[in-house]
Amino acid sequence: ALDPHIDKETMTIHHTKHHNTYVTNLNKAIEGSALAEKSVDELVADLNAVPEDIRTAVRNNGGGHANHSLFWTLLSPNGGGEPTGELAEEIKSTFGSFDQFKEKFAAAAAGRFGSGWAWLVVNNGKLEITSTPNQDSPLSEGKTPVLGLDVWEHAYYLNYQNRRPDYISAFWNVVNWDEVARLYSEAK
Amino acid sequence: MAFTLPPLPYPLDALAGHGISKEQIDFHYNKHHKGYVTKLNAAAEKTPELKEKTIEQLIKEKAPVFNLAAQIWNHTFYWNCMSPNGGGAPTGAIAEAINKDFGSFDKMKEEFSAAAAGHFGSGWAWLVKDGDKLKVHQTHDAGCPLADGLKPILTCDVWEHAFYIDYRNDKAAYVQSFWKTVNWDFVNSQL
Numbered sequence A: 001a002l003d004p005h006i007d008k009e010t011m012t013i014h015h016t017k018h019h020n021t022y023v024t025n026l027n028k029a030i031e032g033s034a035l036a037e038k039s040v041d042e043l044v045a046d047l048n049a050v051p052e053d054i055r056t057a058v059r060n061n062g063g064g065h066a067n068h069s070l071f072w073t074l075l076s077p078n079g080g081g082e083p084t085g086e087l088a089e090e091i092k093s094t095f096g097s098f099d100q101f102k103e104k105f106a107a108a109a110a111g112r113f114g115s116g117w118a119w120l121v122v123n124n125g126k127l128e129i130t131s132t133p134n135q136d137s138p139l140s141e142g143k144t145p146v147l148g149l150d151v152w153e154h155a156y157y158l159n160y161q162n163r164r165p166d167y168i169s170a171f172w173n174v175v176n177w178d179e180v181a182r183l184y185s186e187a188k
Numbered sequence B: 001m002a003f004t005l006p007p008l009p010y011p012l013d014a015l016a017g018h019g020i021s022k023e024q025i026d027f028h029y030n031k032h033h034k035g036y037v038t039k040l041n042a043a044a045e046k047t048p049e050l051k052e053k054t055i056e057q058l059i060k061e062k063a064p065v066f067n068l069a070a071q072i073w074n075h076t077f078y079w080n081c082m083s084p085n086g087g088g089a090p091t092g093a094i095a096e097a098i099n100k101d102f103g104s105f106d107k108m109k110e111e112f113s114a115a116a117a118g119h120f121g122s123g124w125a126w127l128v129k130d131g132d133k134l135k136v137h138q139t140h141d142a143g144c145p146l147a148d149g150l151k152p153i154l155t156c157d158v159w160e161h162a163f164y165i166d167y168r169n170d171k172a173a174y175v176q177s178f179w180k181t182v183n184w185d186f187v188n189s190q191l
Helices: A008-030 A040-045 A052-073 A085-095 A098-111 A164-174 A177-187 B022-046 B048-052 B065-081 B093-102 B105-118 B171-179 B184-190
Strands: A116-123 A126-133 A144-150 B123-130 B133-140 B151-157
Touching: A008 A052, A040 A052, A052 A144, A085 A098, A085 A126, A085 A177, A098 A116, A098 A126, A098 A144, A098 A164, A116 A177, A144 A177, B022 B048, B022 B065, B065 B151, B065 B184, B093 B105, B093 B133, B093 B184, B105 B123, B105 B133, B105 B151, B105 B171, B151 B184
Parallel strands: none
Antiparallel strands: A116 A126, A116 A144, B123 B133, B123 B151
16 A cells, blocks of 8 residues: 555565564563553553563564554555644744654664664653664653654665665655644643 | 775675575675775764774774674675585584584574574674684674674674565574575684
8 A cells, every 4th residue: 555655565574474473472472471461552661560581572572563553553555745733833843844853853764773763752742753773662761652664674675675765755655644643642 | 995895705696596695695795785884984084083993993983983894894704604615514623613512513503593583683693702612692783793802703694684685574594594605614714
């Protein structure tokens, strides 16, 4: 659905292999424990509550599951364009303009060395751009993600190879701003 | 230009018979490895003192120079660890050292493969010498054993760019192919 910006083969492997593996491994890690009652967002928001012997597995695979579950909702074949309403206002007042926001977000995405994510988060009511390594979630730092971009190489290699900046540019064409706005209004 | 991209020890399609395709190596060497060299030269333009140093010396620097220098070094080492005539069982001093420190080649292969396939995110699996003992070691992102006081003996790149064209998400299958390429002569020379 997101062709040509994010190709079908990437979406298929990304969802059915990578994301699926995080779910499988998370389930394995928390099997039989009281943690199995928590939602994945609850798990990553409070990693200290996770027993040390499985904390890394939960951080990595719980993070992977939380991040990707959110990511799919933020993409749409009808996406792109610009945000409107309160979110647009807040982006403008925080970053100067929508273009300046895109520039800063793109820089965070391109600058994340190795595997990770770029994020627009709400932190204490304010919008911030940040990035996390590996599958770490902003939720673990008490920040609420409202927009995220996966910059693990598996997210773009088939179509873009090493050209991460081209992938980042294409991403703007599929951003589901309605969902971003909804998340923002809930989080602020 | 202060820093140069070392030549690949073999043609781009040399490892295709062992499961690492020409396209995979072309992107890996000509885009990623070369890209690190280009970026380091750009950094050296801005900070000329960097030009006075070798790659090994720059590995002692902090990010972002560390990332570039270490990735240049790591990739050069990686290409040398592989060969179209590679694979099979180790011979010579390395074979003895592996048997002494792991019990057998199969046991070392199992441990190394688990480290490679199991590494979370970008990184490298290594066989290193720690003092007089061979060990399996993992580094994350641009991590290089030289910075940890360890002697690199063998490496496998497990950044997704190293295998995604040929293997998609199947990192374990890539690692299996890697064993078919290992240049034990080079590995012996590093001991």
